[in-house]
Amino acid sequence: MKKTLREIAEYLGGTVSGDGEILIGGLATLDDAGEGQLTFLANPKYAGKVATTNASAVLMGTGGNTHGKNAIFHATPYLAFAKLLTLFYTAPPPRLGVLPGSFVAPGAKIGADVTIYPGASVGPGVTVGDRVTLYPGVVLYPGASVGDDVTLYANVSVRERCRIGNRVTIHDGTVIGSDGFGYAPDGSSWYKIPQIGIVVIEDDVEIGSNTVIDRAALEVTRIKRGTKIDNLVQIGHNCVIGEDCMIVSQVGISGSSQLGKHVILGGQVGVAGHIKIGDNVMIGAQSGVPGNVEPNQVLSGTPVMPHREWLKSSTLVPKLPEFRKTLSALEKRVAELEEKLAQTQND
Known part of the structure; x- marks a missing residue:
């Protein structure tokens, strides 16, 4: 099954940037996509890969940087990509x-x-x-x-x-x-x-x-x-x-x-x-x-x-051995000071 980029955008309720008449026959990741395939960007962490992907088009959030690629802008690209997986690859089971x-x-x-x-x-x-x-x-x-x-x-x-x-x-x-x-x-x-x-x-x-x-x-x-x-x-x-x-x-x-x-x-x-x-x-x-x-x-x-609160507490756990040493040293120091104070009072 192949669909134009414009048809896919209409199906998803997104908007096209670039050539809406290119044909898309499959989906793949940013790293693995090739000609005739659509990829998606949901995590801004990987935005730089848009410039290097070999995909024919990229599905991304509204206003994203296309780096000159054909694109579909969508408010929720991850959800939109999931719907496309259903459209392209999920067939009804046979009725036997x-x-x-x-x-x-x-x-x-x-x-x-x-x-x-x-x-x-x-x-x-x-x-x-x-x-x-x-x-x-x-x-x-x-x-x-x-x-x-x-x-x-x-x-x-x-x-x-x-x-x-x-x-x-x-x-x-x-x-x-x-x-x-x-x-x-x-x-x-x-x-x-x-x-x-x-x-x-x-x-x-x-x-x-x-x-x-x-x-x-x-x-x-x-x-x-x-x-x-x-x-x-x-x-x-x-x-x-x-x-x-x-x-x-x-x-x-x-x-x-x-x-x-x-x-x-x-x-x-x-x-x-x-x-x-x-x-x-x-x-x-x-x-x-x-x-x-x-x-x-x-x-x-x-x-x-x-x-x-849990995040703050969990950061303290690895430091507990260090805190124990510090506390023991402080207890020892306090005991020494109390002993000196008692001697001073007796004098």
Whole structure:
């Protein structure tokens, strides 16, 4: 597929600088792009590379220096480039139907234009929407439901009665609706608390590989619309994750915690149970969240504190051995002065 620079600019809502009739057939980085390709500049740190790139055109922020290159100016070039990647390289998956070697239980409801690969298993009472793709090893347990335009990659499990919305993508090895980690003390042992709730994944959610979202003990663990969850994330039972959140790899969220809208958790953040994090909160990587967090804050550290305070504190840690030596010397000096003062008073 080839498009003129002007057509691309119109598609993105940007403006052309230079020859709008040149043809663009692909995208590449500033370093690797060649003739007939479009590159992009999102970070001003690399602005000097615009002068040396071999690309036929550059997508950049409004008012940037083109160095004489053909260009598209756009208010958000990174987002615009992502949309072009979708336009040029993302094709709809083939619709192959229910392939031999897959299992669909009698009574399961299967929508139109689906692809169910060999090794996938659809249990009794399951509902699968239109244009769904189930790759090998996917298991939909009895009573689960999957909306339209959903892609479940290899070895995804959706447990009993859990619900997946529309336009959801779940990557390899993820488990939706495993039992929550609930046990009651029974003398010196533990009695398993039956986990009879479900998980609801709302529309436009994407979940990475090998993530686990536990079913609720009684009601619903809910991932709300538009949230994006990375690989290797653990979300405990009865949690509610708000709309448009971003949860990065190896985050652990304990049971019954709630996140507001547009919360961002950096890698390896740990969230205690039964707490609330307000809207628009950002928490830095490897932080620990032991209690409720008010909205509209940027926090880091364990326990979390305002990010700027954490930055100041963290710069002191490497200096602690030096501070200890200084403090020991001061203590010794003070002791000597006190001894001399006592001798003077006795004289």
